[in-house]
Amino acid sequence: VAEPGVPKKGEVEAVKDLTKESIDAGFYNIDIDTSTLVDLDRETEKKQQEPNIKHSLEIAKFVRSKEPKGITVSLGGEIGHIGGKNSTVEDFVAYVEGFNAGLSSGVVGMSKISIQTGTSHGGVVLPDGSLADIDVDFGVLAEISKVARKKYKIGGAVQHGASTLPDEYFSQFTESQAIEVHLATGFQNITMDHPKFPKKLLREMYAWLDKEKVDERKEDWTNEQFHYKLRKKAWGKFKKDCWQIDEGARKEIRAALEKRFEFMFKQLNVVDTANMVNKIIKPLEIHKKISDFGQKDKKRKEVKGLAD
Known part of the structure; x- marks a missing residue:
């Protein structure tokens, strides 16, 4: 953010380019995170969320203009920068009402909203590379999800940054009516920290980060924190x-991932739900060719430093 409520020059356009590339590649579930623009120094929730609403609308309108025929991209918004203060119902209402007011008639809005409940992407990393214990406010998750469904016909609240939480937390997400839970970092950790993941390859990845991503390193981070984040x-x-890792090693890593997937399916209560989904959802089949995934000689825009 260049200043409170203002994105860095060119950042929104870079996000649009990535969004267009994603849609062209067949991704129809896109979260718009402009929550870093929320200005908490402003007096009211409505005013705090105004920059977030403005740029969410800009990107949402762009997405709708690039949708393939017959496809409605599922859009998510975000009201609280992850790692910041916990979200409130007032934050949620201010964002949704401001966003909906800016939509043209007949344009589909958000299907879900990510909120801040105390987590951080990948967990809170301590100087030695281990993860700190954190608390999650499940009451906020339940309260906002209830308002989302009842008042605005939105699926509910999204829990992001959840994958490194203690195992006993996961069943509470269904009890709190979360519509979506983000788990990627945990799966990444199972893979990269697995005894069979080549240590030489991991060192090469870290060396590349040291050279190519040093501008994203915070001054007070240790090497362990920088590499993990x-x-x-x-x-x-x-x-x-990674594709060329020994098949025996890949088999063991896949087995570890499968075990975790099974745990998550059970905790999040999605076992044996395929028939219910198929009954309600009738997806349009889109068949992509290799040429749809971009050209090798296409010059990519610089996207270093984009907030995640």
């Missing part, structure tokens, strides 16, 4: 290397 950005560069 940024290693998700190394997957693309080392995709081929």
Whole structure:
């Protein structure tokens, strides 16, 4: 953020470019996170959320203009920057009402809203690389989800930054009526920290981060904190290397992931729900060709430093 409520020059356009690339590649579930623009120094929730609403609307309108025929992209918004103060119903109402007021007639709005309940992307990393214990306000999650459904016909609240929480927390997400739970970092950790993940490859990934992502390192971070927080950005560069990991090692890593998937399916109460989903959801089949995924000689825009 250049100043409170104002994005850095070119950042919104870079987000639009990435969004267009994602839609072209067949991704129809997009979360718009402009919550870093919320200005808590303003007097009311409505005024605090105004910059967030403004740029959420800008990106949402762009998404709707790029949808393939017959597809409605599921859009998510965000009202509280993850790692910041916990969200309130007042924050939620201010954002949704402001956003809806800015939509043209007949344009589909948000289907879900990510809120802040005390978590952080990837967990709160201590200087030694371990994760700190944190508390989650499940009451906020339940209260906002209830208002979302009853008053605004929105699916509910999204719990992000959840994957590194203690196992006993996960069953509470269904009890709190969360519509979505983000779990990627936990799966990444199972993979990268697995005894069979090549140590040499991991060192090469960290060395690449040290060279290419040093501008995203905070002054007070240790090497362990920097590598843990940024290693998700190394997957693309080392995709081929990961594909070429020994099959025996990949088999063991997959088994560890499968065990975790099974745990999550049970805790989040989604076992044996395929028939119910198929009864309600009738997706339009989209078949992509390799050429739909971009051209090798296409120059990519610089997207360093985009907030996640």
